[in-house]
Amino acid sequence: MNPVPHSRPTLGAEEAKAVAAVVRSGHIAKGEKVRNFEKAFCRKMGLSNGVALSSGTAALHLVLLALGVGSGDEVILPGFVCTALLNAVRYVGADPVIAEVLPETGNIDPADAVDRITRKTRALIVPHMFGLPADIGPLLETGIPVIEDCAQTFCTEWKGRPLGTLGRASVFSFYATKLITTGEGGMAASKDAELLSVIRDLSRYDQPADGKTRYNYKMTDMAAVMGGVQLERLDGFIQRRKEIALLYDEAFACLDLRLPRSDPAHIYYRYVLTGCRDVERAIQRLRREGIDGARPVHRPLHVYLGLNGYAKTEAIWNTALSVPIYPSLSDPVASQVAEQVSKIVEAL
Numbered sequence: 444m445n446p447v448p449h450s451r452p453t454l455g456a457e458e459a460k461a462v463a464a465v466v467r468s469g470h471i472a473k474g475e476k477v478r479n480f481e482k483a484f485c486r487k488m489g490l491s492n493g494v495a496l497s498s499g500t501a502a503l504h505l506v507l508l509a510l511g512v513g514s515g516d517e518v519i520l521p522g523f524v525c526t527a528l529l530n531a532v533r534y535v536g537a538d539p540v541i542a543e544v545l546p547e548t549g550n551i552d553p554a555d556a557v558d559r560i561t562r563k564t565r566a567l568i569v570p571h572m573f574g575l576p577a578d579i580g581p582l583l584e585t586g587i588p589v590i591e592d593c594a595q596t597f598c599t600e601w602k603g604r605p606l607g608t609l610g611r612a613s614v615f616s617f618y619a620t621k622l623i624t625t626g627e628g629g630m631a632a633s634k635d636a637e638l639l640s641v642i643r644d645l646s647r648y649d650q651p652a653d654g655k656t657r658y659n660y661k662m663t664d665m666a667a668v669m670g671g672v673q674l675e676r677l678d679g680f681i682q683r684r685k686e687i688a689l690l691y692d693e694a695f696a697c698l699d700l701r702l703p704r705s706d707p708a709h710i711y712y713r714y715v716l717t718g719c720r721d722v723e724r725a726i727q728r729l730r731r732e733g734i735d736g737a738r739p740v741h742r743p744l745h746v747y748l749g750l751n752g753y754a755k756t757e758a759i760w761n762t763a764l765s766v767p768i769y770p771s772l773s774d775p776v777a778s779q780v781a782e783q784v785s786k787i788v789e790a791l
């Protein structure tokens with residue numbers, strides 16, 4: 444079997460053709476292609492309006508700035524997520540407050556997050572992890588601005604409402620491993636036109652000289668046309684992810700592991716098994732078979748901050764194994780992956 448990577452972008456002739464046309468046009472930086480991509484993405488996701496940016500991290504940074512979050516403020520975020528969130532909170536000089544996650548899903552534990560609200564809390568960041576919408580209801584009820592982090596999960600719904608439209612603002616990522624890609628890229632979206640115009644203004648520095656600090660976080664036209672093609676393929680990508688997840692669900696049903704929650708809203712950005720006895724050893728043994736397994740989160744955020752007392756987050760981190768899932772993974776290869784994973788996990 445050829446090596447099976449943990450994730451892989453699905454790119455083809457259409458993307459190459461679109462990017463080549465932009466290169467030949469000579470207009471390669473931010474122009475009308477970016478605006479077209481913003482419009483197409485928002486229409487598809489049911490979003491009011493969005494600003495395309497250079498990354499998901501940049502989107503999060505500008506949303507926090509536009510909400511006026513800064514030094515002395517607290518931002519609540521879960522600990523089972525990549526460091527991009529921690530970085531963005533630090534960029535604005537705010538204090539990160541880490542909430543627990545639910546060990547069954549890896550998503551934020553809303554009761555724990557609500558418990559951590561203080562007079563200083565200025566925003567809640569809620570990532571929808573691995574393709575499964577988070578239990579965001581109790582957080583929306585707090586009245587504190589909720590930022591939905593849709594980097595891993597979009598084009599799906601929470602209680603019949605499109606993801607990314609639930610909170611005060613939402614952010615998306617188009618990094619190479621994400622659901623759709625522009626190489627690097629992101630989007631900030633909000634119903635609040637004023638908030639969005641602040642974000643748009645902060646994202647480009649060639650402005651009338653009022654001396655305010657701004658950022659060069661623009662998307663390029665080259666990236667935007669790749670995103671446009673990817674967007675047209677997104678429904679097919681998600682369909683294929685669900686097919687592979689079904690194959691895995693059947694193959695792993697008899698293992699002594701917890702499978703991802705079966706939910707029609709789950710779009711399987713990741714296929715994460717939990718309850719694995721020795722994740723590190725499982726990853727090593729899979730690698731010997733040419734299969735890239737991974738921890739779905741490199742390290743929980745409370746560890747970076749030197750904090751203790753995150754039993755639920757550690758319970759999932761210690762036992763979570765993410766196995767390859769991406770649209771170009773064929774059924775025969777997925778079956779082989781399932782066979783090896785089963786064999787290795789049972790022998791741990």
Ligand SMILES: *Cc1c(COP(=O)(O)O)cnc(C)c1O
Pocket residue numbers: 497498499500501524525527528570592594595615616617618627628629
């Ligand atoms: C990838 C990711 C980000 C960061 O996006 P970049 O485009 O890489 O900056 C933020 N949040 C989550 C949940 C992610 O998975």
